[in-house]
Amino acid sequence: MSRVVFTVPASFLLTGEYFVTEPGQPGLAIAADPCATVLIEPAQTLCFRSSWGSSAGSGADISWGSSAGNGPGSNSACNAPQQITADDSPLLAAVLDEWQQAVGSLADLHWPAAAGRTAPLQGARITVDTGRFFHADGSKRGFGSSAAACVGFCTALAWLHPNSRSFDRRRITGIAVQAHRRFQGGRGSGYDVTAAVYGGAGLFTGGDCPDWEPLPQLLPLLSPLWLLNTEPVSTPQSILGYSGFRHRHPARCEQLRQRNVLLHRQLAELCDTPRPSAADLLQLLSRARDIGIELGREIGVPAEPSGTLIQQLHEVPLVKAVGAGSETLMVFGHPRRPAPAAEPLLPLPAGTPLPSSLHPEEP
Template sequence: MITFRAPGKLFVAGEYAVVEPGVPAVLVAVDRHATVTVEDAGGPTVLTSDLDGGSALRRDRADPQVAARFSFALAAVDVVERLAVEHGRRPRPFRLSIRTDLTAPDGRKLGLGSSAAVTVATCGALARFYELRLSRPDLYRVALLATRAVAPAGSGGDVAAAVFGGWLFYCSPDRARSPALRDVAAAGVSAALGETWHGLVVRPLRPPPDTRLEVGWTGRPASTHRMVGRIDRERRRAHGFEEFTAASAGCVSRLAASLERGHIERTQQEIRRARDLLRDLDAALSLGWMTPRLHALCAAAEAIGAAAKPSGAGGGDCGVALVGPAQEPRVKELRERWIEAGIVPLDLRPRLAVPEGT
């Protein structure tokens, strides 16, 4: 039996703007995971998952409604098996099991990148099953190809966090300048892996010293793919979107530099700036990004001197607060304020190691 584990993520800054090639974001991997096991099967290929209340899928008799729950895993299977065939391997039946701790006890999503973590863990496990030796950069590329087959508008930052772990400075690749990435069906997976992915940047960042990242969950799941898809449509006609991406790029670059230098107050200042930029975009496009609970989450953090913002697509899910040494004694107060506002503090820590496999 082969097991592969990949972490979830939190966006710290750069949401929405990062879908534009060359525009950066800062993310951090967290210590919640998707774990995939795979083993030979004597009969047909079967996938099982504990997501969405638990389900099972027989690949040769896939019910469309059930298959939709496995969309990212099935896309990962397709890409890895195409690569295996290109390397002279013959597809064979297997049993694949998906388990995660990336959701609430009742199954609601937390906004920690469960789809990306499942995709990376599935790609990693199946690559080992087919004896394909993938470097971490190639695992990222394979997983991004699978992810974009389902959600083509995404940046892939969540995929990078699930592959590389830690704090990351990330820019998405430019499909317009990479023919094999743009049309992998025609070019093949091997060609896509061998091509230069123009614009792609994945750079580890030094963890901020003497700080902690507090995370609160609003209790209301949001659809990242729906929100990002809407941005993808709106940005073509939205006045000021180019100005937003330019301002976000500057903000994220300054934030990354402040992190690297250990300048906590400057880092907090840029987190607030990132929040303000997204708030203005929300007002211009009526996205519903800043919900009342996310506003309360940020206000509670600011009340103790921490810097906070929604994380990811907004509209629900999580928010983050960067707490410096001066605010550390008031963390308990922050959590109590969140609970009073209906926000659930999550016990999360940065996941600094790379995904695990056996």
């Protein structure tokens, strides 16, 4: 085996809003195309490469170790893992710090021994390409690029571990969520990391190590889906706004929180029916949209379309914000392109992110 290639999907929170940043609070999340691509190749030492900015790999690019022109197993010096700091890459530094704290030394990782070789190579080169998560000008599309990169690096490290079979999806989720929170300064629910690890649709429950209940029966009911990107919104600032609202108006926040809990209880009941309908799901998503709009107004971060988009989308069955504020809008139940800037979204089934050689017993 000369290399391992796998993909990590984008992730979207359909319901749950900022409540999922609190332990025990539920939300509905999905994994979808586009995907990040992860490449693991044999090398003489452990080195990393991350690229973004376009699908071709141009634009912003940071390399550690061997230059892009050196092939696998070259003798070019790679930076020792302990030399990689937040100045090199805040995200990779967070991943490596969390890995060493939760698992152990990076010196234990290596490319597996091949048939006819008495010992494994001493390292590997890990490349994570999130180019499809960015616009042509290098701006983010709001698809969870840092979460996908975090999952990609953590899964690659798990594949290189001598006891790789001990890393099931829950363990990788725990490591990747904590690493991503390090990168985000301690904030973040972890829904994006969790959805990227498990794939498909699922009921997410926030917490130190988030919980995930797969809901595969929802995927056929969600199609077709369309996405619209508007103006970027700062997720950390939005979460701070929610935190302030929660402390200033606890009774009002609790009222909205309980409506969110009830909605997800009814969503679970819908999934337990023999033949859940798209119309019933759309009704629940409409109620989630209303909760999101009310919450957005309370924290001063609007979660509804504005300006010319309102006119373009007036005949659409449902439009709901699925990112911070109205940064990313998802259009449900419309058979044709609802607006010139809308792009189709393809939800992906469960089981897509991890390389099959890491977990051969999983689909």
